[in-house]
Amino acid sequence: MNLKTYAATSVGSSLEFKSIDAEPNGTTDIVIKVTHCGICHSDVHMIDNDWGMSQYPLVPGHEVVGEVVEVGGAISHLKAGDRVGVGWQRSACLECDECVSGNENMCDQTKSVIGDGFGGFADHLIVDGRFAFPLPDGVESRFAGPLMCGGITVYSALRHAGMIGGQRVGVVGIGGLGHMAVKFASALGNEVVAFTTSPDKAEEAASYGASSAVNVREEGALENYQGKPLDLIVSTVPKALQVELYLNLLKSDGTMSFVGVPDEPLSVPLFPMLVKRRRIMSSPIGGRAEIRDMLRVSDQCGVAPVIEEFAMADVNTAMQKVRDNSVRYRAVLVN
Ligand SMILES: NC(=O)c1ccc[n+]([C@@H]2O[C@H](COP(=O)([O-])OP(=O)(O)OC[C@H]3O[C@@H](n4cnc5c(N)ncnc54)[C@H](OP(=O)(O)O)[C@@H]3O)[C@@H](O)[C@H]2O)c1
Ligand SMILES: [Zn+2]
Ligand SMILES: [Zn+2]
Structure with missing residues (x-):
């Protein structure tokens, strides 16, 4: 044909x-x-x-x-x-x-x-x-x-990172995958924090289910984050990001999962993982x-x-x- x-x-x-x-x-x-x-x-x-x-x-x-x-x-x-x-x-x-x-x-x-x-x-x-x-x-x-x-990738990543409901979930990068991650996590009974580089997305984050949003372009936004520790974070960003700043937002035994595919290797200091037994993982479709x-x-x-x-x-x-x-x-x- x-x-x-x-x-x-x-x-x-x-x-x-x-x-x-x-x-x-x-x-x-x-x-x-x-x-x-x-x-x-x-x-x-x-x-x-x-x-x-x-x-x-x-x-x-x-x-x-x-x-x-x-x-x-x-x-x-x-x-x-x-x-x-x-x-x-x-x-x-x-x-x-x-x-x-x-x-x-x-x-x-x-x-x-x-x-x-x-x-x-x-x-x-x-x-x-x-x-x-x-x-x-x-x-x-x-x-x-x-x-x-996009939908199955974030749904699966959230599930395999331990999402069951009643947790606090961070989503980094609110594009196609990210906004669906926010929607799935909030629909399944989690409090969701959106981390974005786009001010307009931060402003309308509540409309697609986020409880709060962080504009990571603002000086010190992650270092000075005052929210409660997160159970898990999913990153959908297709570029390298400062992983340790996000690891520090996780509670003990918290998991950060990567579905976005940066074009360079991740650079991760061990201490933010070691001090609270945190984990990093990645997940395919x-x-x-x-x-x-x-x-x-x-x-x-x-x-x-x-x-x-x-x-x-x-x-x-x-x-x-x-x-x-x-x-x-x-x-x-x-x-
Ligand atoms: N693991 C898997 O099986 C799987 C499956 C599908 C896709 N992926 C990967 O997941 C990633 C995201 O896919 P997507 O379709 O959601 O992409 P997308 O719609 O383009 O969204 C990516 C988001 O990442 C954020 N971002 C931050 N810095 C960026 C930068 N320098 N350049 C581009 N975006 C930046 C942006 O969100 P803010 O505006 O909120 O900052 C952007 O909207 C890609 O790497 C894709 O290949 C993986
Ligand atoms: Zn895809
Ligand atoms: Zn087979």
């Missing part, structure tokens, strides 16, 4: 319309007619080859929502007409210990939607049907895309069971991203806004 895509043709390039021939494998693949696709900062990292694994032409887009139009013979849980979402992962072996434990996201044979095939900035997506998730009726298509990568769990929570607790919609053909305008950190809070392309 012929995919009508928007593709980067070289490192860091803008996206151009490109027709690409590709075929589903007929057994486990499905074809989705794309209606919406969110823009995640990982699309930016991949266009720029920040992780050294990009292949061009690269079709970004891994927060994909659409209608199933073709189903491989081995797929029985989906049929033409179903409304589904797809995130970062396009397939896994489904047989290894990680896969059978529900950690498909950590399978050694994992394949990504945009690194091992063509992504959702297109009219159609071909993907393994076992990584396409039926959407609950209560989750609108325009909001579902950002949940499929989520497994299939957790994605279903996240979608159910989104539906039942009304967790939806705040989005700006763009026509698919305006992808370069949207992408520039993501690079400029001026999207409030997630860009979604609409076909």
Whole structure:
């Protein structure tokens, strides 16, 4: 079949319309007619080859929502007409210990939607049907895309960092992932502190569930922080940050988890961890069971991203806004 895509043709390039021939494998693949696709900062990292694994032409887009139009013979849980979402992962072996434990996201044979095939900035997506998730009726298509990568990543990171409810949670970087982290943590009964470099986001933090917000650009904002110690902190910032200043905000046995991917190694003095037995961890997307769990929570607790919609053909305008950190809070392309 012929995919009508928007593709980067070289490192860091803008996206151009490109027709690409590709075929589903007929057994486990499905074809989705794309209606919406969110823009995640990982699309930016991949266009720029920040992780050294990009292949061009690269079709970004891994927060994909659409209608199933073709189903491989081995797929029985989906049929033409179903409304589904797809995130970062396009397939896994489904047989290894990680896969059978529900950690498909950590399978050694994992394949990504945009690194091992063509992504959702297109009219159609071909993907393994076992990584396409039926959407609950209560989750609108325009909001579902950002949940499929950004949403599951922060939901999983919060859970694995120990979030159960009734805790104090810090979120650093209030972009696509960060604002959804605030929403999930507050919807699940936590007091949430937003740490942001953007004054307007600090001002409206309460509107998406934060109890308080800190403008970290203000002199001494973290050193002089007067709030109660936090149980856990999730950082979504794609750049290096002063980790020790955040570690000092955690109570004993508190955990700081990184989902944002800075372009340089973290530099962390040990003492802020040692004195209160604090931990640092990092977390990749989520497994299939957790994605279903996240979608159910989104539906039942009304967790939806705040989005700006763009026509698919305006992808370069949207992408520039993501690079400029001026999207409030997630860009979604609409076909
Ligand atoms: N671990 C995973 O599995 C996983 C999954 C998806 C994405 N990611 C990664 O998570 C990170 C965030 O993704 P996203 O889509 O949420 O990005 P985003 O929408 O661009 O948000 C990133 C936020 O970080 C803050 N920030 C602070 N300093 C910044 C700087 N120098 N440049 C850019 N942003 C800065 C900004 O928040 P304020 O304005 O509030 O300061 C910005 O809104 C990316 O590195 C992405 O690759 C990881
Ligand atoms: Zn992503
Ligand atoms: Zn596996």
